[in-house]
Amino acid sequence: MRFLADESCDFVVVHALRGAGHDVVAVAELSPRADDEAVADLALREDRILLTEDKDSGRLVFATTRTAGGVILIRFPGNARRLLGPTVVKTVAECADRLAGSFVVVSPGRIRITETP
Numbered sequence: 001m002r003f004l005a006d007e008s009c010d011f012v013v014v015h016a017l018r019g020a021g022h023d024v025v026a027v028a029e030l031s032p033r034a035d036d037e038a039v040a041d042l043a044l045r046e047d048r049i050l051l052t053e054d055k056d057s058g059r060l061v062f063a064t065t066r067t068a069g070g071v072i073l074i075r076f077p078g079n080a081r082r083l084l085g086p087t088v089v090k091t092v093a094e095c096a097d098r099l100a101g102s103f104v105v106v107s108p109g110r111i112r113i114t115e116t117p
Contacts, residue, residue, distance in 0.1 A: 016085030
């Protein structure tokens with residue numbers, strides 16, 4: 001699968017997904033300090049699912065009724081960060097057919113998938 005990791009996304013996720021054979025572009029490597037809309041536009045243009053830990057991504061997708069190729073919002077507290085990479089890789093493997101076009105929230109022990117407008 002193809003992903004775009006915004007600057008809020010922990011690089012553990014980038015490395016874990018790349019290690020699992022996925023195509024992951026990191027905004028930090030490509031265009032540091034790009035604003036949220038530019039990042040969302042890039043994800044759409046390149047047909048990538050956006051990886052983020054920024055809660056504002058939900059506003060960008062839902063409140064503005066912006067079309068999205070898919071967003072994975074990662075919500076992991078400090079005491080669970082060691083599970084971050086493996087959990088995201090497992091989520092992608094198990095839910096691959098439902099990720100494109102969806103807003104996905106991944107947290108320890110829970111995955112919530114909502115179709116975007």
